[in-house]
Amino acid sequence: MLETIDPKCFMINCKFIGKGLSYEDYLIEILNWSGFFRNKAGLYSEYRPPESESNGESDAISDGYEVDFKILINQDVMNGLIKNKPTVDKSYISQGIILVNDNPNPTPIVKKNVLYDIMDITSDEIEQNDFKNDTARNFIKNLKKDKNLFLYYPYEFQGDKIYNVNAFARLFTQLFKIPLEYRTQERPDKDTYICIKVNENFLIFEWVENKFICRDIVNELLCSTYRDYKLYSFF
Secondary structure, three states: OOEEEOOOHHHHEOOOOOOOOEHHHHHHHHHHHOHHHHHHHOOOOOOEOOOOOOOOOOOEEOOOOEEEEEEOOOHHHHHHHHHOOOEEEOOOHHHOOOEEEOOOOOOOOOOOOHHHHHHOOOHHHHHHOOOOOHHHHHHHHHHOOOOOEEEEEEEEEEOOOOOOHHHHHHHHHHHHHHHHHHHHHHOOOOOEEEEEEEOOEEEEEEEOOOOEEEEEEEEHHHOHHHHHHHOOOOO
16 A cells, blocks of 8 residues: 655755755756666766756756756645745854754645646646646646656655556556647657656656656665755655
8 A cells, every 4th residue: 555745845945945955956866877868868978957047958958868857746735835944044054054943833735736636637728728727737838848858746655665667657647648648749859757756766757659658767775865855854
């Protein structure tokens, strides 16, 4: 039996503590430990963040390939996490210490899962550009981008060690079918991936011929940045 663990502030965005600290850091790390993506990067090349994003550069670039990260989270949930971000005391930073404390007045976070927003999108909504909520509208807007997309679902599935990778592929195929069929029509020359976390592994799927197939599995032990962030995942 798998349990779904909700995303935490530190696992999504730590920019209020230090510039550039966000989920993008460990997603680049995952790409560099993935044999599938390393083969796309080019000989002796690794993925790295762009020196500048002033011209709409992708989030991870290499000599041979690049991808843009998009986090999959309901907008109301994201707003709640931002409001409830911990307070940070940097008065001891000269000693290499940053104190992080709970927000004393947290706002209740609504129970909305982005997968329901995506599953609820219809072809008519896409055609008419008229959506039920901002989450769906922003998701379709991202799918129109002329970039290879790496979608990251920041919830975690935890449970028994044995799980069926193909079952996850079928599940996410069903949930994303209508929006990603639309993207295939709009951007047939661009790739689309989704990354999820199951137990200690990151599973990477690619949208191919109107379905998700598993391309790689990366263990969290390989990702030191992710393990560092995970220390603060109780926020």
